[in-house]
Amino acid sequence: MKSILTKPSSRIYGATRQAPGSKSISNRILLLSSLTPTKTQLKDLLNSEDTNIMINATYAFGARVQRSQPEWSIHKLTLLTSKHSELFLGNSGTSARSLSAMLSCYQGNYFLYGLQRIHERPLQDMLFSLRTIGTNIKHLFRPSCLPLFIRPLATVKDSIRVLLDGSTSSQYITALLMVLPMYKRKLGKGITLLIHSIVTSKPYVTMTLLLLERLGMIVHRYGWKLFSTCIIANRYTGPSFCIEMDISSASYYLILGLVNRSNLKLLSICLYNVQGDFFLVCILKRMGCSILVSRSDVSIYKQARKLLPLRIACHSIPDVSMVLLIVTLITACSISLSGIRSWRLKETDRLLAMTMELRKLGVVVECGIDFISAYSLPTSHLNKDSTININTYGDHRIAMCFAVISSQGVNVRIMNHQCINKTFPSFYYVFNSLAG
Template structure:
């Protein structure tokens, strides 16, 4: 039976300094680009977690040398391309690795099969495969989700491709990173105005530039990428902004002060925009568009449960195809704390807000759905409410293996209730 972790209210302000893990988004982009370069790159401050280990293991299987001299460093030596692996690549539930490597597999000579766990097998990848097909890359996934089979032809010619990024900006990022390795320029364009978390595309373009690629915007939803390939570089990776949101929320919930090592305005990741909303607690705005800071939404929802007034979260369609259906899961778990505390309205979530939310009369086990962000955000309830426990706490290893140790270092008492 899986472990259950009790979180006790500290009864005081949480004050201290914490070391956040490196950005997952930047680490996985940098690993791939370093792997596509010819030569050696050193990535410091990197995240070592399930998601980045899957990426590193896959690159090793495709002919890239990836060394790990310490707990936060990757040394990557690429050959200027990728080899077809000798067997399927298993990537767990790592969405970034799966989408990015599906595109990059076009550079191999031969068949590449990319698969994941039961959760990844429910996460759509069809729009990316349609775009690859338009570029002459044969890729198929009978269910529209992994497993994916790609037949690499040793490269990519060039041209123009349109992609529907309404479900995920990762489709766009995957194509942009591949495009720099083409033989001719590639133009990547959105089929419509909708794009999940556009800021992550900017993150991709910034990483590509650091590794020597040239890409320019040709319109509000189009980019032209030159066939430069990539060159190695040394990169210091900033802390993870999504992880920072839990610490910023813990500050507000306890009246504390937690130094995460980087001012909020210095983060380049989209989720850092959540800081202003967190800082407004307990007077958060009545309407919050979560479409451009999707991984911060669970944190904001927990804060909204204690807000002085109701909060309506919109733009949440993409949350239904994350590690779990986060929109539905958040609604269910909040209602388990108090009936009517939250409700779904299409792809929106309304949280009524209860500054004096009473603690459960008996132990309540909040489910995490094997989703790291559900576990880390729901644990914040335990900073104010007695009798809160988190199921399957180990799922945080996906992006923040030291999360529970970090809370404990601030003085939060944690109890293993069941093993």
């Protein structure tokens, strides 16, 4: 197993950096743009394993993606390139869910598969909803998991009301919201999506609705229980998009501003964005950071007073909340996070993984089905002459979280460090460039 020793430093120099483009926006736009009959220009599209998987998948929709710095373009060439395709999805949960839904409305035979972990991540709630429409999806091994065979549509009911449990993953809702307009156009029937539970990660659903609207389709939302499709254009349109910087990727630099005294400025992150993870800025303010937000950047530095303990419900920000646990190790500030049941269904069981790795560093951790609490002595108690091996479990966010510890002069060896290629391939280069 390959590893990397992060560059230890007790000081982070003030610097200006730019995080990569948002993975959530990039993958949504790639899929939706592949359905448009016109050329779409994409600026600051994320270039990573996850987006490359989605780019390869767009070929199944007859689209082609071309890159000419600094922009990408995606152009629809044919209605559908192949009626028979095998798509490798790696460990990309976003691709697995959105493509399973989208391909189900085409009259073809498709086989979706990936790495072992993606074969363990369930799709049961979403597949149940799709089957009520009349889709023909069969699993190969484990029920309601990849690998999946997707076959031509079966008989479709006249009146369609799709039920979905929204408490497991917002990606299920996103996948259905993106595909329901396609069903309406193909079938000529109105389709209603009914959510019968509390919706998790609501900002990601809001993001999907905003992007769909820009492409010529509006989904009427009635609270968080009912969604109905309404096509306002004869076909999808392909405007130009500038992809926002990824707040989740930027969070590791924001935390550096919290635990170090040097200023950090992050470009292309502003108050007016569609990512719910921007709420992290509000959390850091509560903990004692001084933050200045302008139209084009965020500047952050730690104030002199002691950081305050934190208790927060993370239903809307499950991914970005992970890095807050590193704060407890560096500052001895107690932190309690709840509403994180979805951590168990990510690239690994993040609740278990974070608990095990934090305990290696002397953090007192208590966790349950839906929460984790942590308290630690400052990093000054760690032996800085030794090296601490961190197992990433193949999870990119775990790798980046624990790399932050090296800013306190601790030698950290990240095992299977290449997993960061999923969303932030240049992370170690940019992170080490901040250390003096």
